[in-house]
Ligand SMILES: NC(=O)C1=CN([C@@H]2O[C@H](COP(=O)(O)OP(=O)(O)OC[C@H]3O[C@@H](n4cnc5c(N)ncnc54)[C@H](OP(=O)(O)O)[C@@H]3O)[C@@H](O)[C@H]2O)C=CC1
């Protein structure tokens with residue numbers, strides 16, 4: 511089998527919101543749909559002519575198994591999947607909060623167990639994917655890096671708690687940003703703009719501002735200063751965000767809530 515990104519068959523265990531976003535991103539990056547199998551209870555099609563099964567196939571040995579069901583479904587999956595995994599199977603988990611040690615307890619065979627924390631923009635090849643794990647030699651590391659870099663920006667973490675923190679920033683982050691866009695549009699509506707128009711403009715503004723920031727060597731502080739004329743309208747708005755560290759404090763409480771929930775989920779997975 512010759513595939514630019516895969517050494518052998520790739521199985522998705524679950525393919526909902528996140529799995530399908532990764533699948534779309536990988537197919538767009540050139541993975542051959544014939545090399546992918548999705549196992550999901552509903553058997554619902556995932557497009558691209560990818561094979562979808564309700565049970566694990568017996569006609570091939572997977573090179574990579576991607577755990578993409580919900581974290582609390584781990585103990586439904588583990589007993590059925592365990593006998594299928596070989597030492598050379600690369601086990602990749604995107605389950606939020608489920609630590610490597612919890613995966614290792616359930617899956618003894620694979621030499622390499624990796625956690626990946628993607629986000630939804632992987633569908634467009636513009637995601638962020640954080641990576642951490644154990645047992646990855648150079649080949650496994652290069653394989654995982656290649657796969658994830660095809661979905662956007664990939665970064666490795668040696669420390670699993672740093673990996674988890676980064677995951678709250680980038681994995682959950684799109685939802686926080688979507689709330690921000692909605693709140694901005696709703697504020698404009700309250701002040702008199704039709705909501706649809708405000709939402710459209712807010713979205714285009716965020717798209718352009720993010721692209722500008724990504725292309726600029728300047729940090730967000732410097733970029734904000736470039737927008738805000740002294741004594742002008744932007745400065746008046748920034749004062750509200752900055753007063754008593756209002757926005758900074760809100761972001762801190764937001765990430766802290768995600769972090770605490772992640773710890774609860776990790777404990778639940780440790781206990782099994
Ligand atoms: N959504 C996001 O932005 C992100 C999600 N994640 C992680 O991705 C994972 C999936 O989340 P998400 O895609 O949002 O969830 P979804 O509920 O959208 O998808 C869950 C998938 O798991 C399948 N499933 C359920 N039970 C089993 C089983 N026993 N065996 C195999 N497959 C099963 C479901 O199949 P069916 O539809 O057929 O019932 C479905 O395809 C989670 O672990 C989450 O932590 C990580 C980063 C970001």
Ligand SMILES: O=C(O)[C@@H]1CCC=N1
Nearest residue numbers: 606677678681682683
């Ligand atoms: O909400 C969750 O738990 C997952 C992880 C990051 C995004 N979705």
